[in-house]
Amino acid sequence: MKWQGRRGSRNIEDRRRMSGGTAGIGGVGLLVILAIGYFAGIDVTPILDEVTGTQGGGEVTEADDRAAQFVSVTLADTEEVWAGIFDRQVDGAYAPPTLVLYKGVTRSACGGASGATGPFYCPGDRKIYLDTAFFTTMERQLGAGGDFAAAYVVAHEVAHSVQDQLGILGEANRVRAQVSAAQSNEISVRIELQADCFSGIWARQAEAQFGSLERGDIAEAMNAAKQIGDDTLQRNAGRVPMPHTFTHGTSEQRQRWFATGYETGDLNACDTFATDRP
Numbered sequence: 001m002k003w004q005g006r007r008g009s010r011n012i013e014d015r016r017r018m019s020g021g022t023a024g025i026g027g028v029g030l031l032v033i034l035a036i037g038y039f040a041g042i043d044v045t046p047i048l049d050e051v052t053g054t055q056g057g058g059e060v061t062e063a064d065d066r067a068a069q070f071v072s073v074t075l076a077d078t079e080e081v082w083a084g085i086f087d088r089q090v091d092g093a094y095a096p097p098t099l100v101l102y103k104g105v106t107r108s109a110c111g112g113a114s115g116a117t118g119p120f121y122c123p124g125d126r127k128i129y130l131d132t133a134f135f136t137t138m139e140r141q142l143g144a145g146g147d148f149a150a151a152y153v154v155a156h157e158v159a160h161s162v163q164d165q166l167g168i169l170g171e172a173n174r175v176r177a178q179v180s181a182a183q184s185n186e187i188s189v190r191i192e193l194q195a196d197c198f199s200g201i202w203a204r205q206a207e208a209q210f211g212s213l214e215r216g217d218i219a220e221a222m223n224a225a226k227q228i229g230d231d232t233l234q235r236n237a238g239r240v241p242m243p244h245t246f247t248h249g250t251s252e253q254r255q256r257w258f259a260t261g262y263e264t265g266d267l268n269a270c271d272t273f274a275t276d277r278p
Contacts, residue, residue: 001147002212008072009079011096016060016068016103016132060103064132067150068101071130074151075099077212078158081205089267090166097121097161099128099154119153121160123169128157144227146220148213152199152258153224159198163191172273182244189230190272192248193257196225197270200261218262225254253278 079096086094100106105114109124115137119130138153139145163169172191176184203221207213226232229251231241241250248254261270272278 001151001214001217002210003070003073003147003151006073006210006212007076008069009075009096009099011075011079011098012068012072013098013100013127014068015106016064016101018102018106060132063136064103067132067135070135070147070150071099071101071132071154074154075158077151077206077210078155078202081202081209082158082162084209085201085205085267092165094162095165097126097128097158099130099157101130101132103132119157121157121164123164123173126161126164128154128161130154130157138224142224142227144220144224146217146223148203148217149220149224152203152221155199155202156195159195159202160191162198163194168194168273185245185247188247189249189253190278193253193278194270194272196249196254197257197261197272198267200258200263201265201267201270202261203258204262204265221258222255225258226251229254249278 075096079094082096083094086092100108100113102113105112106129107113108122108127108129110120110122113120113129113131115131115133117129119128119134121128134153135150138150160169163172169191172187176187179187199221203213203218228248230246230248231243231250234241234245249257257270257272
């Protein structure tokens with residue numbers, strides 16, 4: 001991915017030197033702990049111990065600064081892309097979210113943020129939260145390395161902001177609060193798969209607008225989608241996949257919906273709530 005020397009976003013809130021030196025757990029990322037440990041009841045202590053041992057007590061490293069620059073450029077790309085998509089496909093203007101960079105732990109309107117939660121979008125304050133140590137752990141722990149794999153993660157969280165602005169996220173979460181845990185998980189899967197599809201739309205448009213994609217970039221994103229599928233995460237943790245606990249979708253689903261967005265560039269093609277086969 002071509003990103004060095006390009007414009008960065010102004011919608012960055014840098015808290016990395018405000019973490020008080022509290023050691024984080026590390027970006028086991030995209031809810032590895034929540035999806036595997038909490039929902040599947042798996043003991044993730046070995047993973048946590050390994051990652052904690054690699055964390056430096058909140059020191060901002062050269063790798064962190066490089067990640068911050070990369071995130072800023074990627075976020076700027078999403079701002080231009082989604083402004084254009086809203087202009088063409090949505091009746092309304094796009095309002096870009098703020099992305100909070102932190103190291104170790106911080107607070108959000110949705111509660112505490114740490115490496116254990118991975119990157120996330122908080123509807124309460126309409127901000128994205130990302131620990132800059134995440135990308136290293138994503139590569140080392142999840143086998144999902146590469147610049148464009150990291151860009152896909154940022155684009156996925158921005159996609160949740162898009163869902164929020166379109167009223168999709170609020171309605172889905174309202175329904176989730178009224179149904180059983182299993183049904184709530186099913187809705188969560190559809191939310192996440194739509195965000196994957198929106199990420200694919202962003203990738204298609206970024207390629208067209210900026211020429212920033214290089215050979216192999218889409219393969220990196222597809223590999224990341226595969227590695228963070230609920231079934232793959234549970235299988236890699238030594239467990240038999242349990243579909244009723246899935247909250248983000250299988251590897252096949254995540255790859256398929258990313259590809260749908262990339263191939264069509266159409267928001268309507270990403271309606272994961274209207275299909276019998278999410």
